[in-house]
Amino acid sequence: MVSNKEMNESIENRGLICIQKILAGEQEAFRDFILLFQRLVYSITSKLIVCQEDQDDICQTIFIKAYQNLDQFRGDSKISTWIGKMTYNTCLNYLRRKKHLCLEDHHIDHYSNKHQNTRDTPDHLTETQDMSIRLHHEMNRLPAQMRTALTLYHIQGLTYDEIASVMSCPEGTVKSHLYRARQLLKKRLLEKYQKEELIG
Amino acid sequence: MKHLTDHEIQAWIDGDPGMNRFLIEAHLHQCRECRDCLKSYQTLYTVMETAEKPLNIPVDFADRIMAQLPEKSFKRRHASLWKIIGLFAAATFATGIMIMTSPWTQYFNESSEWAQRLNRIFHAIRISLHWMTNRFYGTMIWLICGICILFCLMTLDKLFSCKWRVHFNTNQ
Numbered sequence A: 001m002v003s004n005k006e007m008n009e010s011i012e013n014r015g016l017i018c019i020q021k022i023l024a025g026e027q028e029a030f031r032d033f034i035l036l037f038q039r040l041v042y043s044i045t046s047k048l049i050v051c052q053e054d055q056d057d058i059c060q061t062i063f064i065k066a067y068q069n070l071d072q073f074r075g076d077s078k079i080s081t082w083i084g085k086m087t088y089n090t091c092l093n094y095l096r097r098k099k100h101l102c103l104e105d106h107h108i109d110h111y112s113n114k115h116q117n118t119r120d121t122p123d124h125l126t127e128t129q130d131m132s133i134r135l136h137h138e139m140n141r142l143p144a145q146m147r148t149a150l151t152l153y154h155i156q157g158l159t160y161d162e163i164a165s166v167m168s169c170p171e172g173t174v175k176s177h178l179y180r181a182r183q184l185l186k187k188r189l190l191e192k193y194q195k196e197e198l199i200g
Numbered sequence B: 001m002k003h004l005t006d007h008e009i010q011a012w013i014d015g016d017p018g019m020n021r022f023l024i025e026a027h028l029h030q031c032r033e034c035r036d037c038l039k040s041y042q043t044l045y046t047v048m049e050t051a052e053k054p055l056n057i058p059v060d061f062a063d064r065i066m067a068q069l070p071e072k073s074f075k076r077r078h079a080s081l082w083k084i085i086g087l088f089a090a091a092t093f094a095t096g097i098m099i100m101t102s103p104w105t106q107y108f109n110e111s112s113e114w115a116q117r118l119n120r121i122f123h124a125i126r127i128s129l130h131w132m133t134n135r136f137y138g139t140m141i142w143l144i145c146g147i148c149i150l151f152c153l154m155t156l157d158k159l160f161s162c163k164w165r166v167h168f169n170t171n172q
C-alpha cells in the first residue's frame, strides 16, 4: 500500500510538472493541477466552512487566484504549503466577512451530528470504521485551528514548519495545537472504548 | 518513577527534533504504563490517517474552473545554461577587478613557485590598470563592478526559482 507520505510526494512532483507546462503556455495542464490539489483545498475548507455552496465558491476562487499568481510561485516552498496558505487565508477572510469571528463555533458540530445520525448504524461496521466515525465526530468538536492542524499533519502529511507557514503562526503554536488536540481525542476515545481496544 | 508526559510520547512518534530521544526510549523500555499510552496514541494516529470524511467535491469542479479561467500569458523565463555561465563569469570578472584595483590587496607570500607566478600575473594586470587607479576612476570602476555583481546575483536568483527547481525535481 502506498503511504500518505509517498502519495503526497508524488502529487508534489506532478504539480511541478504541471506548473512548468502552464508557464510554457499549455493552459490545459491546469486541469491536472486542479485534480491534484483539490483534495487539499477541500479538506482545509471543509474544516473551516460549513455551507457546502460557499465552500464550492471559495475553492473555485482559490484555484483561480492560484492560476493568476502561478508565475509568482518561487519554488522555495512546497506547492501544498503555497496553496494551503492561500486557502487558509481565503477562508479566514470569508469568516471575517461573515462575522464568524469566533472560530470555535459549533455549527459544524450540529451539521455533522445531523448527518451522522442518519447513517450511524454500527452493527455492520467493523471496529476500525466505527472508531473512525467516532473520531470524526470528536474532531468536529475541536476548535477550528486544531482541526486544521490535525488534517494538515495527518492527512496531507505536512511538517510542523509547513503547517506554521500555512497558518501564519509560530511552530510552537502548531505543536501545541497538535499535542492538545490529540490528547483530547485520546481521552475522549478512551471514554468510549476499552483501553484494550485502543492498545490492540 | 516519573512517567512520560503525553507531549513527550507524541513528540517521540512525530520524531520531533526537540525531544530527548534517548531518555524517552529508556523510559519506554522499562515502563509498561507508558508503553500502553504510546500504543493508544499509535492507534489514534493510524485511525486519523485513514479517517478523512468524504469531501463532497463536485464531479465537474475542474471543468467549472477551466471555463472561467482568465486569459493570461505568462512571461517565459529563458534560463539557458550559457546565460548562467555568462552571469557567473561576469560576477567573477567584476570581483576580480575589484580585488585587483583595491589598494588593500595583499599579494601572496612568495614562498612557493605558484605564488610567485600568481604574483607576476597580478602585477601585470595591476600595471595595465594603473592608469585607472587614481581616485576618480578607481571609485567609478568599483561602483560599476558593484552594480554588476548585484545585478548578476539578482538575475541568478530569479533564474533559480521555480523553473529550475521544477527541472531538477522532475529529472531525478
Ligand SMILES: [Zn+2]
Residues within 6 Å of the ligand: B002, B003, B004, B027, B031, B032, B033, B034, B035
Ligand atoms: Zn512511565
